Amino acid sequence: MMTRLEPANVPAVDLDPFSIAFFDDPYPGHTEVRETASVVFLRRYGCYGVGRHAEVRAMLGDWESFGSSRGVGLTDYKVSPPYRGPSLVLETDPPLHTHRRAVLARVLSPGAMKTLRARFAAAAAALVDALVARPDCDGVPCCDGIKDIAEAFPLHVFPDALGMPREGRHQLLPYGNFVFNSMGPRNALLENSLAELVPLAEWVTRQSQRDALRSDGFGAAIHAAADRGKITAEEAPLLVRSLLSAGVDTTVSGLGAALYCLARFPEQWDRLRADPMRARNAFEEAVRFESPVQTFFRTTMKPVTLGGVDIPEGRKILMFLAAANRDPRQWERPDEYDIDRVASGHVGFGGGIHMCVGQLLARLEGEVLLAALASRVARIEIIGIPVRRYNNTLRGLASLPLRLHPVQ
């Protein structure tokens, strides 16, 4: 990695946002970034960082200044090539980005979600029914909120909707883990992910081909867009790969965040039980509060001014999405999880032209799962120490031991 001299016009900070210590408690670091200045310099990585909502939003909304085509991780693709072929959507700028994104947006549109809603709700109900019928902790159902709920649900409904076979789906988790580790520095987390990458990448490439996919899922719909000339036949499997890369681990982190919030804040669980229509907003607020995707980089495509600071061309800037989602300049009581909050405007799904293309699918999964829980579970009790899952970009848990007290 190229190290850069500290710019004279920006205060430098020493924190390492990709360290285990930071992941264990990121909030003091987020506050330091946010409160030091509108733009800081991360000495350790020779890049800039922003943690205030206004600057993060400004960057997300200005792709001409803050590009993605040189990678949305620390690595500048102009200097060194990516570990795998770059994403055709996440790591491109217009005009290349535009038609590809449009294909994914149509496949994952509000109209498409309507056709999935009943099926997803039934799957959520069946999952929770099975969990509360499992009396194995002193006669009260207990489970791992991550493995048995936050992973089990998306690993069932997402590959089904995509049109994947049942076999091998569990490999989506370590593959996604690699993708999101790869945006950080080459630390132990990334080395470990790289060590297991080759067979996973081969498997994902295979799953992305037309003949591996059922004819009625998202995957087939992407390939069909190539038949209509919207994308090329070469682009289609790589766009399927994008869904496989970004569609599971992120949702696992988001669902896990919602469970963890509702287990920690029982008065919010009671609010949800009293008004299950709040399920969708309870999930949205968990995305703001926990920020499953913590950070993304952009690269300056020309000399820019951001937050009153001049930054030359070709510089990496780390956007602390999680810090922006708790910026007191933007949010009242930012450190409170409140399912009645108007969470619109948070950057947990990013923003601008690269904003999460699967956000409606994530919200649907979150809504139906929390609604299924709210109608069947009176109280969620944490019965063991939650274990954190470490990743350079994603924030979430590896384990959340829960006792689900059924509605009598």
Place this chain on the structure above:
Amino acid sequence: MPKVIFVAQDGTRHSMEADGESLMQVATGNGIDGIIGECGGNCMCATCHVYVAEADLARLPPQSPEEDALLDGTAAERRPNSRLGCQIRMSASLDGLTVFIPERQI
């Protein structure tokens, strides 16, 4: 300051002054029920659907292909006067604009 009138399902009229903000921002920023704006105004979720008063339609900016595609998936019925609130920015030329809030957004 230009005014926009939101008409709720029960007929209640909320008159708001705004300049430069989108209809979605005006509604969510003033606690008007029935407009959500989940995606924050990025034209990606179709939860800021409104029905525009017929007399005002000609004053509005044209629809983008993205808005048109999203309107196909609105939770409430799409009508010829359906628009997304995030794509309509208040200005003097829209003073007096009246929009009706649909029965549902999800």
